[in-house]
Structures are given as structure tokens and as C-alpha cells.
Amino acid sequence: MPARMQISASLAALMSAAAALVPEAQAQTTESDARVSYRFNDYSEDALAPGPFFGDAERYRVLSQQFELSTPVAGDRALDVTATHEIMSGSSPWYVVRGAGNRPIQVMSGATIREHRNEVRAAFTQGAGTTSSTTWNASYSIERDYRALALGVERSMPLSEALTLGVGGSFSHDRITPVDAQLFDRIEHASKNTASLFGSLAFVLDRNSVLQTGLQLNAEHGYLSDPYKLVDVGDAIVDDTRPDRRGAAAWLVRYRRAFGADSAALHLDYRYAQDSWGVVSHTLEAAWYQALPRQWRIVPSLRYYSQQQARFYAPFFLDPGAHNTFSSDYRLGTFGALSATIDARKRLGRWEFSAGVERYHAATGYAIGGSDAPVPGVVSYTRAFIGLDYLLQ
Amino acid sequence: MTPARERLDLHLVRFNAMGCPCALQLEGEADAIARAAAAAQSEVARLDAKYSHYRDDSLVARIGAVADAGASIDVDDETADLLDFAATLHAQSDGRFDITAGALTKLWDLQSGRVPGGDAIDRARARVGWDRVGWRRPTLTPNVPGLRLDLGGVVKEYAADRAALACRKAGIAHGVVDLGGDLAAIGAHADGTPWRAGIRAPRAADGAIAQIELARGGLATSGDYERVMIVDGRRYSHIVDPRSGYPVESFASVSVAADSCLVAGAAATLGMLLGLDAGYEWLCALGLPFLCIDAQGGARGTLAR
Numbered sequence: 001m002p003a004r005m006q007i008s009a010s011l012a013a014l015m016s017a018a019a020a021l022v023p024e025a026q027a028q029t030t031e032s033d034a035r036v037s038y039r040f041n042d043y044s045e046d047a048l049a050p051g052p053f054f055g056d057a058e059r060y061r062v063l064s065q066q067f068e069l070s071t072p073v074a075g076d077r078a079l080d081v082t083a084t085h086e087i088m089s090g091s092s093p094w095y096v097v098r099g100a101g102n103r104p105i106q107v108m109s110g111a112t113i114r115e116h117r118n119e120v121r122a123a124f125t126q127g128a129g130t131t132s133s134t135t136w137n138a139s140y141s142i143e144r145d146y147r148a149l150a151l152g153v154e155r156s157m158p159l160s161e162a163l164t165l166g167v168g169g170s171f172s173h174d175r176i177t178p179v180d181a182q183l184f185d186r187i188e189h190a191s192k193n194t195a196s197l198f199g200s201l202a203f204v205l206d207r208n209s210v211l212q213t214g215l216q217l218n219a220e221h222g223y224l225s226d227p228y229k230l231v232d233v234g235d236a237i238v239d240d241t242r243p244d245r246r247g248a249a250a251w252l253v254r255y256r257r258a259f260g261a262d263s264a265a266l267h268l269d270y271r272y273a274q275d276s277w278g279v280v281s282h283t284l285e286a287a288w289y290q291a292l293p294r295q296w297r298i299v300p301s302l303r304y305y306s307q308q309q310a311r312f313y314a315p316f317f318l319d320p321g322a323h324n325t326f327s328s329d330y331r332l333g334t335f336g337a338l339s340a341t342i343d344a345r346k347r348l349g350r351w352e353f354s355a356g357v358e359r360y361h362a363a364t365g366y367a368i369g370g371s372d373a374p375v376p377g378v379v380s381y382t383r384a385f386i387g388l389d390y391l392l393q
Numbered sequence: 394m395t396p397a398r399e400r401l402d403l404h405l406v407r408f409n410a411m412g413c414p415c416a417l418q419l420e421g422e423a424d425a426i427a428r429a430a431a432a433a434q435s436e437v438a439r440l441d442a443k444y445s446h447y448r449d450d451s452l453v454a455r456i457g458a459v460a461d462a463g464a465s466i467d468v469d470d471e472t473a474d475l476l477d478f479a480a481t482l483h484a485q486s487d488g489r490f491d492i493t494a495g496a497l498t499k500l501w502d503l504q505s506g507r508v509p510g511g512d513a514i515d516r517a518r519a520r521v522g523w524d525r526v527g528w529r530r531p532t533l534t535p536n537v538p539g540l541r542l543d544l545g546g547v548v549k550e551y552a553a554d555r556a557a558l559a560c561r562k563a564g565i566a567h568g569v570v571d572l573g574g575d576l577a578a579i580g581a582h583a584d585g586t587p588w589r590a591g592i593r594a595p596r597a598a599d600g601a602i603a604q605i606e607l608a609r610g611g612l613a614t615s616g617d618y619e620r621v622m623i624v625d626g627r628r629y630s631h632i633v634d635p636r637s638g639y640p641v642e643s644f645a646s647v648s649v650a651a652d653s654c655l656v657a658g659a660a661a662t663l664g665m666l667l668g669l670d671a672g673y674e675w676l677c678a679l680g681l682p683f684l685c686i687d688a689q690g691g692a693r694g695t696l697a698r
Contacts, residue, residue, distance in 0.1 A: 010485055011679050014656050017481035020474040022554045022653040074585030076566050132425070132564035158564050 034071035034392035039385060040064070045090070046380045048106060052099060055108030056091040059379065063087045071392065078128035086117040093377035095230035095237060096315040096328045104315035106376040109228065117143045132157050137170075148174040152196075166200040166214070178227040186239075192222030200252075209257040218248040218275075231326045232316035240327050242312065248275035265289040267301075278311035279332065282368065295347035299356075302340050306368040309334040315374050330377030336366025337380075352389040357382070406430045410437045411445075411549050413573025419560065420567035420583050429563035433556035433570060440552040444475075444544050446495055453542045457495075460535035467531045476528060479547060482659050483523045489666040490659075494635040495541025496520040501633055501640060508629070514638040521635045550613050550658030553577035557611075557654075569607065574614050577654040581608035592648050592684055592696070603648075603684050603696050611654025615661035616646025616686070632665050643668045648696065650682040657681070 045059035063086065070080040091109045099105040119141040127133035134155045141148045152170030159165050172194045178186040200214030222244060229240035250273035258265045271283040287301035310332040312325040320326070343356035361380045364371035404426050406417040417433055419426045445451045452472060459466045468476065482490040496517040500509050509517075520539035527534030549572050556570040557577035568579035569588045581587050587608035591601030605612060615632065629640045647664040651657035660681055664672040673693060676683045684696035 010675070011656075011660075011681065013481055013485055014659055015652065017478045018653055018656045018659075021471075021478060021551055022558075022655050076580050077585065127566045132561075132566060158562055 035069075035389050036392065037066075037068040037070075037387060037389045039066040039068070039387040041066070041383065041385045043381060043383045046382075048108065048377075051106075051376070052103070053106040053108060053376070054097075055094065057108070058090050059108075060088060060090040060092060072128065076126065076128050078125045080123040080125075082119075082121040084117075084119040084121075086119075087114070088117065089114045092228070093330055094228070095232060096376055097232050097237075098235065098316045098318075102318075104374050104376045115143060117141060117146075145179050146174065146176050148172060162204040164202040164204075166198075166202065168198050170194075170196045174222075176223065176227060181227075186227045187223065190223030190227070192220055192224055194218065194220045208259070209255070212252075212254040212256075214252050214254075216250045216252070218246075218250075220246040220248075225327070226329055229327070229329055231328045233320050233326050234318060238326065240329060241325050242327055243277065243325055246276055248273060250274075263291040277332070279307060279309065281305065281307040297345045297347075299343040299345075300341070301343075302338075304336070304338055304366075305362075306336040306366065307334060308367070308369070309372050309375075313373065315376060328377075330375045330379065333364070333375030333378065334367045334372035335362050335364045335375050335378045336368065337362035338366060350391045352387075352391070354387040354389070355385065357384045402426075404430075406434075408434055410434070411441050411552065411572060412447075413549075415573060416571040417556070417560070418569050418571070418588070419565050419579070421565045425564040429560040429565040429568075432559040432563045436555050436559045437552045437572065440548060440555065443472075444548045446499075446541065446543050446545075453495075453544065456533065456535065457541050459533075460540040461538050463536075463538065465527070465532050465534040468533055469531075473530045475544065475547060475551065476533065477530065478655070478659075479544070480523065480528065482547075482663065486663050486666060488524065488636060489634055490546070490663055491521060491523050491635040492542050492544055492547070493523050493526060493535075493537075493540050494521050494633060495543035496539060497633045497635060497638060498543045498545070498631075499541065501629070501631070518635070518638045546615065546658060546662040547655070549573065550575050550577075550611065550654040553611060553613075553654040575611070575654055575658060576607060576613070577611040578607045578609050592646075592686075602686060602690070602692055605648075605650060605682070605684075605696050607650065610650065610652040611657045612648060612650045613654050613658035613661045614646055614648040615658070615665040616644070616648075630665075632662070634666060641666055641668055643672060644685045645688050645690070646686045647672065647676070648684045649676070650696070 041064045043062040045061065047059060048057040064084060066082060066084045068080065068082045070078065072078050090113070094107045094109045096104045096106055119139060121137065121139035123135055123137040125133055125135040134153065137152050139150045150170060150172035152168065154166065154168035156164055156166045173191065174194070175189065175191040177189040180186070181188045196216065196218045198214055198216040200212055202210055202212040204210055224244060224246055225240045225242045230237050231240050250271055252269065252271040255268040256265065267287040267289070269283070269285040273281045283303065283305050285301060285303040287299055289297065289299050291297050310327065312323065313327055313329070313332040315328050317326055337360055339358060339360040341356060341358040343354065345352060345354040359382055362378050364375050364378060402420065402423070404419045406419065408415050415437065417430055419429055421429070442448065443452050446453045448454060456466060479492040500513060500517045520537055520541070522537065525536055526540070527536055553570050553572045553575050554577045556572070557579045560568055560570065560579045566580045567583045570577045570579065576590055578588060587606035590605050590607050590612055592603045592605065592614065593601055630643065632641050632643065633639065634641050643665050647661045649657045649660040649664065651660060660676070660679055660683070664676045664683065664685065666672070667675050669687065673685055676685065676694065682695050684692060684694040686692050
């Protein structure tokens with residue numbers, strides 16, 4: 001008789017036994033949940049490696065806070081609004097001079113800056129939680145010297161039961177008005193436009209695995225140089241000068257596989273990118289999602305990145321030759337990086353706590369094919385993050 | 394009915410499957426509707442062919458042959474998940490819910506209009522019992538010659554959920570699947586309003602005794618008013634208690650709403666098997682929205698007004 005039955009546990013037992021047969025019933029319930037989230041991120045670059053340099057060895061530190069609200073609005077429509085505030089401080093690589101024996105010496109920006117950035121982002125989805133959905137998004141970011149507006153749309157549609165097509169496009173307009181422009185003879189204001197298109201195909205391989213492949217095309221036009229960087233050309237210090245156009249293409253492959261009734265999952269991602277400046281990069285990432293008893297989940301991940309330098313990159317230029325574009329920005333040099341992240345989450349009723357740390361280490365010798373021209377400004381960093389989510393319904 | 398505001402075209406597709414009238418109500422673009430309707434019907438047909446106990450070529454028939462031969466069979470993942478689910482229901486119901494009761498259900502063939510003799514019932518009961526079956530995923534060892542599976546109360550509800558999923562995969566976000574009164578929502582109407590489902594009054598050809606709103610999940614009804622036999626003034630339902638070998642005297646119908654039609658159907662069947670008092674208590678404690686209708690047409694439960 002019912003007295004013998006575990007009444008309060010009955011529903012839990014039924015639902016957990018049904019989860020293997022109708023997992024989407026659970027997914028439907030969780031995906032349409034409304035939640036508010038808070039995230040705090042501490043990104044801290046390592047001080048410049050021992051060696052000759054000028055200026056302040058302390059590099060960038062960025063503290064960011066993010067509030068996010070995601071909620072279903074009517075039926076399968078969902079709205080997601082994110083507000084971000086960042087405080088940036090520290091000094092950054094300014095230019096590289098030629099030292100004795102052609103040894104590059106990094107010059108850091110003298111003043112330690114302290115800047116703020118604010119961003120709002122909104123996304124509206126129709127068909128949330130289905131394979132046929134459309135998402136419109138818009139974002140606006142503002143700093144003392146920089147404003148960026150971006151608009152985009154993404155659409156996903158099933159072609160058959162095992163194949164889903166994704167397409168999308170975005171456009172952004174950025175405007176820069178460098179600080180102390182007259183003092184340092186910088187450009188007073190400039191802008192750039194970026195247009196992106198992408199398409200992807202996702203194949204359901206079996207009930208536990210999905211393979212996705214995609215292509216992204218990017219076109220930038222306008223002022224693409226960094227107004228705060230200079231470059232040593234034939235012992236004259238001139239402005240960082242890059243082409244005013246850049247085309248880029250990226251190809252990506254993603255593999256997802258679930259193990260043991262969704263208690264664990266493997267994510268493998270690879271991305272190849274190439275641009276008209278000659279920069280070629282490879283990114284390989286592996287993440288393991290592991291559910292643990294008492295509503296814990298941990299996600300360790302590893303990432304490897306390798307990049308070949310832009311045609312107009314050098315730490316310094318002995319002779320301008322016939323060239324009219326020059327940059328010694330470390331981000332355009334040849335280097336590789338290894339990164340390890342651990343992320344832990346714990347659910348407690350309607351609350352979810354998360355915390356994690358990432359260690360990113362970059363070096364010219366990590367690049368595929370070994371190092372190229374020296375990159376004295378190459379940067380490593382540590383990032384720590386915590387978060388708190390509250391489920392509203 | 395709710396007013397039709399900014400609704401996409403609503404299409405009604407009727408078909409017969411699993412021995413009952415079925416319908417799909419779909420909102421969306423014409424090509425997606427055609428794709429979804431075909432995918433949903435073929436999914437229901439696939440499950441009917443695989444798990445029907447009326448067909449000689451089904452997996453259920455093959456398991457019957459394995460039982461007679463005293464052998465074992467390795468089953469596929471989907472069947473293993475269904476057997477695991479049935480094992481949970483068996484444990485939750487103190488053995489009242491038993492998918493090995495096929496011999497008893499066949500004996501109580503309600504179309505024949507007669508009550509089986511006591512000897513026949515005892516012989517059938519000897520061929521029933523999930524607790525006598527060896528089940529270690531993926532290997533099923535029936536152990537009992539003459540044992541027959543009956544996945545009624547599980548497969549039709551599961552098929553409704555699977556048909557709803559097939560529609561979502563085909564690009565339909567708004568609609569509802571109806572397999573002989575067991576409903577699975579694909580998603581609310583395009584304007585966000587929920588579907589309205591009526592629960593029919595037993596033994597009355599017309600009129601709904603209650604209406605419930607369904608935007609997601611499922612609604613399932615277990616009841617004897619569509620398949621009932623009256624002999625010498627006693628009503629026999631189609632739900633047999635495998636422990637006694639006789640149909641239960643219970644509600645005229647039990648309806649339950651849940652996150653999936655599968656869970657709703659299991660809860661409704663268990664509520665029915667437990668009988669009037671215990672079933673009502675169990676459903677109250679379960680915490681899902683439900684409605685019980687007794688033989689006199691009286692309605693109780695959280696969905697009753």
C-alpha cells in the first residue's frame with residue numbers, strides 16, 4: 001500500500017528513470033528557465049620578463065564585473081541582456097628600440113593608465129530551445145577614447161533529422177578618439193567598419209555525439225592601426241602603420257560527445273584562421289565536463305594556440321625599403337601559447353556558484369615551426385573568476 | 394478558445410496508429426509542417442512496429458519466443474532504457490505495474506464480453522512477474538516460458554514525446570501531438586499562449602469535464618471508459634492488477650500532466666492501479682497536476698474546478 005512507498009521520492013524516481021528516454025523534456029525545462037547572473041573576472045598580465053626594457057614592467061590588469069538577465073518573454077521567445085563594467089590599469093608595450101648587437105629592447109608606455117569601459121549587450125531569440133531559431137543581437141561599448149556599435153543576426157534551421165544549418169552575419173562600427181592626441185602627435189579621430197558572415201553544418205553522428213564544421217569570413221576597413229603604438233624604422237620612431245583593409249577567413253570544427261547518461265561530456269574544438277596580412281593561426285582546445293554527486297560539476301580544459309607573424313611585423317626595421325606599413329605590436333608576431341583552465345560549479349537549490357582560474361603562458365618558441373622574428377612584448381597572464389546565478393522560475 | 398492573434402497557419406493532420414485515432418496540430422511554414430508531419434508519423438509507426446504485442450514480427454514477439462525457448466536476448470539502447478523505466482515503475486508500485494503481464498492482458502480480451510475462469514487466470518498469473526525476469530542491461534533473460542511483454546502505459550506515451558521531438562527537429566516550434574488522448578506539447582502557440590486540452594467526461598459522449606493549459610510537457614489519461622466490459626452488472630476495466638489477476642476497481646479515469654507524456658502516463662497508470670483511496674493519496678503526494686474521475690462522474694484533484 002502507499003504507506004510503504006517512498007511518496008516524496010516517487011516523482012524524482014520517475015523523472016530520473018524517464019531522463020534516458022526523453023532527455024529533451026528535462027532540457028526544455030531548464031533551457032527556458034529565467035536566471036540572473038553576476039560574474040567577476042580578474043585578468044592579470046605577468047610583468048615583463050627579465051631583460052632589457054624601458055619604462056614600467058607592470059602590465060595590464062583588468063577587473064570586470066558582469067550582470068546578466070536571461071528570461072523567456074512569450075512562448076519560445078527569449079531575451080538576454082548583459083551589462084559589463086571593466087577597470088583597466090597598468091602599462092602596455094609602446095615600441096621596441098634597437099639595442100646593442102641588434103638586440104630588441106621593449107619600451108613600455110610611461111604612465112600607468114586607469115580606464116573604464118562599459119558595455120551593454122542584448123540578444124532576442126525566437127524558437128529558443130529548438131533547432132529552428134533566430135537570434136538578433138546588438139551591443140554598444142564605450143570608453144573614454146573608444147566607442148563600438150555592433151549588430152548581428154543568427155539563424156539555425158534543420159535540413160534533416162540529423163543535419164542542422166546555421167548562418168549569420170554581423171556588422172560593427174568602431175570610432176576612436178585617442179587621448180593626448182596633440183601632445184603625442186596622434187591621429188585625432190578615426191573609425192573602422194567590420195562585416196562578418198558565417199555558415200555552419202552540424203551533423204548528429206549518433207545519440208551521443210555531434211560534429212559541427214563552419215566557415216567565417218571577416219572584412220575590416222578603415223583605421224586598423226594602434227594609435228598608442230610606435231615603431232622604430234631606420235632609427236626613426238614613427239607611428240604604427242598598418243594597411244587600411246584586412247580580409248580574414250576561419251574554418252572551425254567542433255566535436256561534442258556525451259558519456260554515461262549525460263554525466264560527462266567531451267568537447268574538442270579546432271580553428272584555423274588566415275588573413276590578408278599574412279597572419280595564420282591554429283587553435284586546438286579540449287574540455288571535459290564532469291558532473292559529480294551533490295550537484296557539483298567541474299570542467300578542466302586545455303588550449304593550444306599558434307600564430308605566424310604578419311608580413312609587416314618586425315621588432316624594429318633597419319631600413320624602410322619600399323614598404324609603407326610597419327608594426328612592432330607583439331600581437332602580430334610569431335608566438336604560441338598554452339592555456340589550462342579549471343572551472344567548478346555547485347548548484348544549491350535555486351543558486352549556482354561557480355569559480356575558476358586560467359593560466360595562459362605564451363612564448364615565441366611555442367609556435368608551430370619554431371620562433372621567427374623576436375617578440376619582446378609577448379604576454380602571459382592569469383585569470384581568476386567567480387560567479388553567482390539565481391534561477392527565477 | 395483563445396483569440397487568434399498573430400498566429401501562424403494552424404494545420405491539423407489526422408492519422409491512425411497504435412490502434413487509436415491520432416492527430417497533430419502544427420503551426421508553422423508549410424514545408425516545415427509537411428516535414429514534421431511525415432517525421433512524427435514515421436516515428437510513431439516505427440515504435441508501433443517495434444513494441445506492438447499484436448504483431449508477430451515485433452521485438453516484443455521475439456522476446457516472447459526467447460522466453461519460450463528459455464534463452465536470453467541482448468536488446469538495443471532504446472529498449473534497455475524502456476526496460477529500466479518499467480523496472481522503476483514496478484518498484485514504485487509494489488509490483489502492481491508489471492510489463493510482463495502480457496499473458497493476463499491477452500486473457501482479459503475485453504472485446505469477447507466474457508470473464509475468464511479462475512483456472513485460466515491462475516495459469517496466466519503463473520506466466521507473469523518482472524521479479525522473476527533476469528535483467529542486466531543489455532541482457533534480458535525472461536526465465537518463464539509463456540511470459541509475454543505488454544508495454545501498454547509506456548510505449549504510446551513515449552511515442553507521443555518522440556513524435557513531438559521529431560516535429561521540433563523538423564523545425565516546428567508550436568504544436569501538440571495527440572495519440573489517442575495522450576498529449577505531448579511541441580511548444581505553445583506562436584503567440585505564446587498555451588494549448589487548451591479538454592478532459593472528456595466518462596460515459597458521456599459530449600463535453601469536457603475539465604480543461605487544462607499545456608505549453609510544454611505532456612498530459613496522459615488512463616481510464617476505462619473507452620475499453621470497458623460490463624458482466625452481470627460489474628464493470629471491468631482494461632487495467633489488470635497482475636498480483637490478483639483481476640482488473641482493478643478504480644477510477645473511471647485518471648489524467649496527469651508532467652514534463653513529458655511518458656512520466657504523465659506512468660503516473661496516471663499507477664494512480665489507476667492503486668485504486669480509489671490509495672491512488673488519490675498517492676497522486677496528491679506526487680505533486681503533479683492531476684484529475685481523477687469516479688464511476689459516478691465526480692471529479693477530484695488539482696485540475697478539478
